[in-house]
Amino acid sequence: MHKPRPGLIFQLLLRASRVQKKRAVLTVASIAWGSFSLLLLLAFGEGLRISVTTGTFGMGRDLAILWPGTTSLTWQGLPAGRPILPRIEDIPLLRERIPNLDEVTGEIHRSGVTANNDDNTNTVRVKGVTYGYGRIRNHIPAPGGRFINPLDEKLRRRVAFLGDKVAKELFGEEDPVGEPILLDTVPYTVIGVMMHKVQISAYGGMDEDHITIPITTFKAQFGTDQLGMIVVKPDQPQQMGLVLEELHKILGVKYGFDPKDERVFGIWDTVDSFRDMTNTLIGIQLFLGIIGALTLIIGGIGVANIMYAVIKERTREIGVKMALGARRRWITGPIVLESLLYALLGGAVGLIMAVVAVILLGQLPTEGNEALELLGKPTLSLSIGMASAAILGLIGFMAGFFPARRAASINPAETLRYE
């Protein structure tokens, strides 16, 4: 019927009587505190998410780790309960045959190996791996070193790649690359040290504690070529099912087991477990967000309170405007707008406080304290800002909406007559 005229609502807001300064300051402060709490809680949630995600990906992402086990189904006349023992030679076969594959690697390991150089002795876990392992399992060499390459594997070179913690324990601050090391009295040359990484997910201990050698060398020294683990990575995470299915078919033909037999390999599908973890983290962030929002609602109640008081004070003013022909939204609009302005102002102050707090908290040393390291640095992101702005806007609107509705129900005839 008539235009909404937002300009008029703004003009009416400018011409409305002013709120007491002290009251306005307190209200803005309560909104600022609420916004600060919300933002900081979400920032901690984000920090936690980042550090947990990084830590999880420390082992490598989109992997499945398979442990050979025993069959549970009969197959072509063969009984159940037979152990299936894939060998080193199966890795090139799988690499060749499995479609949609990024990489497949084998791993054999032995714990309690004595590692020593001239200065120190240590007992470590040694992993014999195929060359693709370093890339998908995130064994990134620190500058000056390298990981095991196909030639090392082919020539059964006695070369060792050290976890950064092992390297420190054996060599101290010295650069180990090129130095000799004895593994159970067999001499090796150190070719690289793993770059330090944050790792949460692991099997068989943390990678920083391991020494990695070519799988062929491992066979030569320790006399076994039965794989302890097979690690596969599909080219796309959603291809994991297909890749695992193909792996079962190929090895099923070779070793004689039912490809549908789920007990042949114990499988840790990290795509799957990461999804669960992501959901948990979303749950945590939601929880933190709700706590923050509840704090902010208290601020919102403060705004609603001040708006109710304002309307009581302005009853006559509103009545006069009604008598002069103000439509409903010209009464309610400025009130909602004023409430939104308080929310906006408080939110801006809260944001500044939160940014300062995040910067200061980021300066705190967390090295060495595992709990703090895992909690991560609180981090503000665009999505946190937008979520907070949406919550704040909603609260600001609600804090204005209900008082405005009361204002609109004022009966001008009653308010105009007497003092």
Next chain:
Amino acid sequence: MFLDGFFNSKKRYSSVENGNVIDLKGLTRVYVTGKIKVEALKGIDLEVRDGDMVAITGPSGSGKSTLMNLIGCLDTPTSGSYLLRGESVAGLSREELAGIRNRRVGFIFQNFNLLPQISAYENVEMPLLFSGLPRQKRRERVYELFNRVGLSDRMDHKPTELSGGQMQRVATARALAMDPDIILADEPTGNLDTSSGSDIMDLFQELWEQGRTVLVITHDPALARRAPRQVEIRDGLITRDSRT
């Protein structure tokens, strides 16, 4: 004049009727508070012709304020009919009544009811703001109105910086802003000293002489006598309707 097009547009479609601005028939208003019913108006018949000046008198509690609220479209009758320039006001929504108050009724109150936080200029501009008139036209109209009530030098003052008589002049300018069909004044001199009260009455008289329809509520007999027509209300009924 320059605003004639805007301000006279509404008079064209309302020229069908019989010359009555206000036409009340059997108007009643019953207030219900809890279980108690109060019949403030018990059946009012009243016709006010275009360009009439009417004083409505009566003791307090007689129902004259209720009648003013109904005529001013601040309230709606319980029963009976109210034609404002031939158009029925009954059954209109709150929003439509707001539009009628804006365009057709000019209120003047005993306690002025100027908004204290804004200037006299902005007070007079308020109904024009609601009407959607562009800024430049509003400015011209407000200047014209201040000129009319003789307060051109006080436009930028806050109401609190004005005397009672001046405040009532500003209120009168505001009531005239939209060139309404009726001016409704509720005890307009009640808060004024005798001389400024008399000034305001002179102003009303001038308005009437210029052809405006003016309704004044008062219990001051001297004031009532200055109106050519006096209507007396008692217990929710018109008891006397006379012309001098």
